[in-house]
Amino acid sequence: MIDLETYNATCAGLPGTHYVMQWGGSHVWKVGEKVFALAREGDDGAMLVSFKVSDMTWEVFRDAEGVRPAPYLASRGLKWLQRTDDTAMDDETLIGLIADSHRMAAANLSRKKRAELGL
Numbered sequence: 001m002i003d004l005e006t007y008n009a010t011c012a013g014l015p016g017t018h019y020v021m022q023w024g025g026s027h028v029w030k031v032g033e034k035v036f037a038l039a040r041e042g043d044d045g046a047m048l049v050s051f052k053v054s055d056m057t058w059e060v061f062r063d064a065e066g067v068r069p070a071p072y073l074a075s076r077g078l079k080w081l082q083r084t085d086d087t088a089m090d091d092e093t094l095i096g097l098i099a100d101s102h103r104m105a106a107a108n109l110s111r112k113k114r115a116e117l118g119l
Helices: 004-012 055-061 091-107 111-116
Strands: 017-022 026-031 034-041 047-052 067-069 080-083
Touching: 004 017, 004 026, 004 034, 004 047, 004 091, 026 091, 034 091, 047 091, 055 080
Parallel strands: none
Antiparallel strands: 017 026, 026 034, 034 047, 047 080, 067 080
């Protein structure tokens, strides 16, 4: 199961990103001012990682074991998932989906902002 160090290194390796700690100790990654991933340690010590997903990924994983609609974000009608364990989604898939989330968030930035960030 992914650890905090790997999660942060993965997000830091994506272009134009920056890190903030907010929302009660969540490790939040943004591209521009758009959030693309957040993680925190659950009560049981497991990493809970939330990220934006495509419609197809939403349909595939929203009811999968170890994955759920992301609290707060999905309840607002946004397509965000939270991986709670690696039963149905291994770390390699999670890392790819974090990169996809980054691309989707970056696509919602203005052209000017994308150019400033080198995207």
